[in-house]
Amino acid sequence: MKVTETKLKGCFVIEPAVFRDDRGYFFxxxxxxxxxxxxxxxVNFVQDNQSYSNRGVVRAIHYQTGKYAQAKLVRVLKGTVLDVAVDLRQDSLTFGQHIAIELSAENNKQVFIPRGFGHGFSVLSETAEFFYKCDNFYNKASEGGVIYNDPGLDIDWQIPLDEIKISDKDLELPSLENARLLWEI
Structure with missing residues (x-):
């Protein structure tokens, strides 16, 4: 397993050792x-989540606040996504900065996203199955988010604007400037 810290402190790309032969692969x-x-x-993971999405879907920048803040370990089971992590820790030197990394069933890369970060992804393949572990349970009252097209974040989702599919709920998210950022990390 190769673990590399990104430019955002505490956020890591994880590449497992994959063993391939004529039967297939194992990792x-x-x-x-x-x-x-x-x-x-x-990090003790307590909840697994999985989603299935079509090409062009953008699942915007989501996070949990307060005592329900979550660290995540994310990966793709099928297809390809552009995974985005945004540093929302107001005392961080990289506050408001993001990383974007292609995750796919072929490259088997994973990203560890610590508490205090927002997370989202866009689907680059025809379909994608996305899987992630969380170190805290979901709490509806503690959910937060940032609009996917916040000009201050300037995220290139690698999907043409006229092809983006986004939920009504995600279209109503605030800008980072107006987001509720309360952490108990």
Missing amino acids: ESFNAKNLNDALGKE
Whole structure:
């Protein structure tokens, strides 16, 4: 397993060792001890989520606030997405900055996104199955988000504007300037 910290402190790209032969492939997609050793801290995942989306879908920048803030370990089971993590920690030197990385069933890359970050993705393939682990339970009253096209974030979702499919709920999200950012990390 290769673990590389991104320009956003605490956010890591994880590349598993994949063993291929004429039968197919095998890799260890998750090992708590190895991940915790690589991160230098213990993360206990308590909830798994999975979504299926069509090409052009943008799932905007979402996060949980307060005591329900979540760290996530994200990966793609089928297809290709552009995964985006945004640093929303107001005391961070990289506040408001983001990374965007292509995750696919072929490259098997994963991203560890710490608490205090927003997360979203766009679907670049015809369809995609997206899977992620969370270290805290979902709480509706604590959900927050930032509009996908916030000019201050300037995220290139790699989808033409006329092809973007986004939920009505995500279209109503505020800009980062007006977002509710309350952390108990």
